[in-house]
Amino acid sequence: MLGAVQSPNFKTLESERHMSMLDWYISLVRSKAAELLSLTDILVADAFFSKYEFVNEVIEMGFRFVGRLRADSYLRYLTIPAPSAPRRCGRKKKYGEKVDFSNLDMSVFTSFIYEDPKGIKTRCYTAVVHSRALKRDIRVVVCPVENGEPLLYFSTDTAMKPDRIIGFYRTRFQIEFGIRDAKQFTGLQSQQTRDKARLDFAFNLSFTALNVCKEVIRKDYPNLSVVQFKRLMFESYLASTIISTYGKSPHLKIIQKINHRLTQLAA
Template sequence: MILPILLTLLALPAHQHRFFAALIPLWQAIPGRVNARNFSRYSGWNERTLRRWFQKTLPWAELHWGLLQLLVRLGVLEGRFILALDASFIPKSGKNTAGVGAFWNGASHRSETGLELSCLALLSWSGHHAFPVHVQQTQPRGQKADRLEQYLDQLVSFLEQRRTWLARHLRVVVADGQYAKTMFMDAVSREGYAFVTKMQCNANLLYPFTGAHPKRRGGRQKWAGKVDFINFDGWARVPGEDRERVWTRVVWAPRYARLLRVVVIQNVDRRGKVKGHVVLCSTDPTLPAEQIRALYSARFRLEFVFRDAKQFAGLNTCQLRRTVALENHWNAAFFALSLGRAEVLLEEAGRLQRPASQMMFSYEDIKRRAYNRLFARRILRNLGLEARFHELEKHPSRPLDLGVKAA
């Protein structure tokens, strides 16, 4: 188990060490809704114990960060990362819950009443594994600054706090189209990283003028015309998938007052007719078009983290009201998910000698094994045979894998 090693390395106070050592295995094992009432059913805790703990400020940032650093130190993850930023809608009702407001729900494609969390995650350079490192609640309009300013404050604070480590391991910051703003590009560029995002399909872009300037009065000509996304003369064609045409060029973006490497991906039908296009960009004009596309595609790994956390880790089942309690619940769900991923990576790396990019991960299987361990340990304890639990873990028939799906 990697959790005792991590808690020892972090040198947490004894009471926090005991709390996290009991909380996370239970969080992974409990079936159904993950809340205080269910904790009291599957452990010796009183229902109020978890509620009291979650009213305190807990060192989740150190746990997230310590787990990632431990994996790098053990050589399970390579030393290059992508920083992804995204927000997720959390259904919640109740007039007394802090931060309830109207937020965009991507599942229903409309704004709904509930909560929103903003998550920063470090993705492995291959894009196969994502580890949340900072989670905070977004306050609705009227209670705090604009939500984009809240996202920016979170990003800037994280980049400044972890500047020394990130300077060695981070290369690119990736976010979707809602973060395609000047303030995000400027903040990321100041720290020396490239910012990759998605632009509007009709973005205002200009061709830099490269020809001989006419002899006339006035300033020198700067622009050679506007990009219309129809005529791609002068653009470089790059390889793409079937029924795609991919073009790239460095152009000027007046909205951001900077040169951008733009990648246009056209979707074509069987007859070769263009049915639509997507526009990606990078603040680093030297970044290859293939890499820009791969980096933006890697961003979707964070969406899978949100999915697993909501379906299996109890992200949506919080029954607390205060912001600090909500953030504690969300961090616990993400950390339990990350810990399960880390255990699989360590096991597979040691047993099969495969790189992390080739490993399969299912948090549903992690929960099944955790529940089987909890159930088996409870039976053996009641029979006075708890000392023989290790025999189940090492048995060739793998009885603790009962119900695990084949990957």
């Protein structure tokens, strides 16, 4: 987690700043753009942010945008004139027909098999099309859903591989996992203050503690979950407290044996 920023309420934005919530999100990304671009130029957001104003602004900042589209999005095929087509007077047709997601034009779309981390394989379809709402060409990935509307992923980088588009978008759910772990293990909801500055400090301290835990787990305990790591730290602290309470000189081999046993218990 890079940071937690509290969003103003709608009335404050409209009355004091004369901004919509989307305008505020754009200003937030702009304020963090240099820091984010030092990490990656790929910005991922859900379907709420798949609007021309937001997408156009973040692209101008230097990002490549990956997001979701609604199933009823208006997408059009690109017009590629046939070499043998006769020349005609007047303006050339800029776009083709509207994309019908229930009947894709397979002369434009290509199919591929996407395999998720759990090994589940799905046949998906991809093509470069034009989005009327975003006013630009995008690479769209169509993933059919049994007895439901297809999932539409897209990237403003038309050269991006379709499996990477799906993979990048699905990493967005790490935010939910981070919030869940912070609530359960690092006191994200334990604050009693209502002061904005103190809440800001508490929220970011909670996420920082979680980041430290996950980094230690990644380096030293790759097979442990956060809850197992927390139990290991508590039991190690308990063991060291008991040893120090005896009033005798600690024996290194005994301590190492205890720590090894605690690791086995946590696992």
